[in-house]
Amino acid sequence: MYLSKLFIPTTKDLPTEAKIKSHQLMLRTGMIKQSSAGIYSWLPLGFKIMKKIEQIVREEQNSIGAQEMLMPTIQSSEIWKESGRYDDYGEEMLRIKDRQGREMLYGPTNEELITDVFRSSVKSYKSLPQLLYHIQWKFRDEIRPRFGVMRCKEFYMKDAYSFDLSDEDAKKSYNKMFYSYLKTFSRLNLKAIPMAADTGPIGGDLSHEFVIIAETGESDVYADKKIFEIDPNVYKFNDSSLLKMREDFTKIYAVTDEKFKKEDFNKLVKKENQIITKGIEVGHIFYFGDKYSKPMNCLIDDKSGKKTSVKMGSYGIGVSRLVGAVVEAKYNSSVMKWPKSISPFDVVIIPSISKNNKENLEKAEKIYNDLKKQNIDVLLDDVDENMSNKFKKHDLIGVPFQIIIGSKSKGNNFEFKELNSESEILSLDNIKIKLKS
């Protein structure tokens, strides 16, 4: 892609309400545009990054055997009345009347709808366990939407649901998701800490939130530093290893302000291991047994033929929120560097262009075509502006690797730079090796 053709409308004058760095950066680099309070359009640059995050989330859901489907955004109020949440949910639920006066709503979450899908189709323990998920837009009518995509009204979320015959089986499903979440965040190059959490309006008695550490995070985090040392990759994908994994994590102290008690912290964590920092919630998992299946009559025949309420859990990851969270975690000292796995481009070529000399641009185009042939997704900055402005701009766009075609590039050797590192002079072959590693 040539930068001059990319629809990337940058904003110079930031609105005063853009107070946190992800909100500022995403507006400044034309990743998003607000269409009304708390509602955003995703422009090509931001869209591409969000899609890459979505794809990683999808692959990690598929790899634990979850099946993808898609529920609609607009739901009938009927099922919410069955579960008892229609009145409880409050004003954050966007309530709608259709042209015939029927009460509808824009789904803030999908426990009721998936239970309705399930009860009409699965009747026997033989079809269990089941893990189903979808990635769909949700709406919460926030009274004070703020922080850009971090607390907005219309947001993109992966929510999964597990169905099991017994509590014991259900906790195996819970552990699988726990594992999948750790893998997902690690592929996004984020350090996510699972923390015991309150269950709020979803309900249940077992719940973890996954919090990534970022100085500008919304929650205070109190943890034993040992929790950062657990490597999720040592666990195998079987029930006993996954149980051990959850136990290993849960026995180490790590909470947000919600659950923080000073005396516990001091009693349970050695002074030199105490970490107090900030974090951002990016995922939340719940086990709630028959909280929905019982009132909604979602019954399964067990082995003896007796009907029993299916045991359920739900598992959310905020996909659009993660875009902002990655910026909060990775944007430091005026430089944004996207993790390789979700960068909008693999590399950007930055030629020094002057009116009377198109040689650098021609060189750049040659390299561009060469890299494209190798399936490297490359951005070419063909805009006619001075190099110092270009570098400032690319410090914000955040493509992690740059090929700079200026005075230091000679013959078939080019200046190659990884953001936040010194540049080096490399042959194109060596650059390709670096990009593909």
Place this chain on the structure above:
Amino acid sequence: MYLSKLFIPTTKDLPTEAKIKSHQLMLRTGMIKQSSAGIYSWLPLGFKIMKKIEQIVREEQNSIGAQEMLMPTIQSSEIWKESGRYDDYGEEMLRIKDRQGREMLYGPTNEELITDVFRSSVKSYKSLPQLLYHIQWKFRDEIRPRFGVMRCKEFYMKDAYSFDLSDEDAKKSYNKMFYSYLKTFSRLNLKAIPMAADTGPIGGDLSHEFVIIAETGESDVYADKKIFEIDPNVYKFNDSSLLKMREDFTKIYAVTDEKFKKEDFNKLVKKENQIITKGIEVGHIFYFGDKYSKPMNCLIDDKSGKKTSVKMGSYGIGVSRLVGAVVEAKYNSSVMKWPKSISPFDVVIIPSISKNNKENLEKAEKIYNDLKKQNIDVLLDDVDENMSNKFKKHDLIGVPFQIIIGSKSKGNNFEFKELNSESEILSLDNIKIKLKS
């Protein structure tokens, strides 16, 4: 995927309102489930097919230089008041009041919102032409939703928008989309005929709808059979060739009932060339100049520095509707055969299983693992039921190729069948070659 694990809740008792074959088949094979009138959940089988269609639409948009973005589902009424359509649109628009009493709506289309994105960012002719698109859920509050996903309330649509300086340039963009649509439908193995159309609530004076021929279609189609003989692949991707392509199509008579006049048909089409059949609209493109840019003040500096309203077109493909349309076109004589490009699986292995003999199942699993290694997406029917039921079921699920492990398969040679054809005995290597061709 093992069939016993796939979440594919089949429906035996069809609701009486399921009158057309796509609605019936999609319910029967567990592709969709209705959640409320005109609103559906897409279950794994249906979801997978829809995603494949979406991906083909995306690739063909990208290949003409359109850039993907994503606008939200919920829009403010303000921009619709600016364009003048808020009052005009009628009851099909789902109108919503948020908790603060602000008038919002669930977008039925996005001309206003994209114009708003564009006017705040692009100021100069130098940034033109631009082609932007998104694939997003839309809502139309149909008074009588029916025909399953063919006329439902919440539907998935690709809508693209073009921006140009002059009428002349805008028509070049229009022709590119025209070309892209022909390519898209041809990759879906559909014969789509472009027909001059009325513009309805979108507006403008140049418009084509793309209609695929299906006996059960909603519109009557009157055409000269010569239109079926034009091969879009002979045109090159440049302005003059694309103009010739549109002219070649438009000079041959082809209309739906909306524009049909008997005397024209008889005058313009030789008796022996007259075709009268049925069709389904799957795409619609519009050129409407400054219908939105003028009232919404979306201005561009032209070369002389004069401000002028940008010239726009819009281009829609019904992605969720296409799933149903493909069924209408391809489901005949009780056999559904998905086009290879969008089939939910490349091949299904059907072993004859009996209680005391697991040999066929073991053979099937071996082939399954072998094909998986070759990146062939394979379904294994491990359900314990008789072969005649299995064949009936797979005639509906519609995977186009079958490997049957029964009495005819011997040693390393297996019965291989393409739906609607005779089976043959082939070695596994030859089967792989067939599947990959």
